Amino acid sequence: MAKRKPKTKAVKAEELSPALQIKAKRCRASLAVIQRAVEKGWNVPQRIIDQVPEIVAQIMNDDVAHVRDRLRASEVLASLVRHRVEAAIALDKIERLDGGEATERFAVSPEIEARAREIISRRLGEQR
Numbered sequence: 001m002a003k004r005k006p007k008t009k010a011v012k013a014e015e016l017s018p019a020l021q022i023k024a025k026r027c028r029a030s031l032a033v034i035q036r037a038v039e040k041g042w043n044v045p046q047r048i049i050d051q052v053p054e055i056v057a058q059i060m061n062d063d064v065a066h067v068r069d070r071l072r073a074s075e076v077l078a079s080l081v082r083h084r085v086e087a088a089i090a091l092d093k094i095e096r097l098d099g100g101e102a103t104e105r106f107a108v109s110p111e112i113e114a115r116a117r118e119i120i121s122r123r124l125g126e127q128r
Contacts, residue, residue, distance in 0.1 A: 027065065031056070031072040038079045052080060 034052055037044050059065050059073035093103045 027059065027069045028072050031059070031069070031076050035072070035076045035079050038076070038083050049080075053077060056080075 036042075038049075038052075056073040056077045060070050060077075062070070065073075097103050
């Protein structure tokens, strides 16, 4: 019987990933911990958080890295972006609240107000 060729390039566990300089089989687990730290809001030093985008970009562009490692790296990057957007939104709300402004914007158009009055008056007329 002929052996089947693998569809993707297999990475040996002993082969080092140039991006993290750790054994390739541990790369995915390390990325999962980084992702969890970002999503759960763990107290991670800012200097480490600042290095994460560069590290995951290197993994995503690493020809030696396994496809799963590249996928996990892109998930970590997406988590970082989502975290930073959420932090920016929260900071904006805090600044508006400190300035005495509304934290949530809600405006009632004249059409909605007129329709609401019409519905209320109709209901009040039915109750009498």
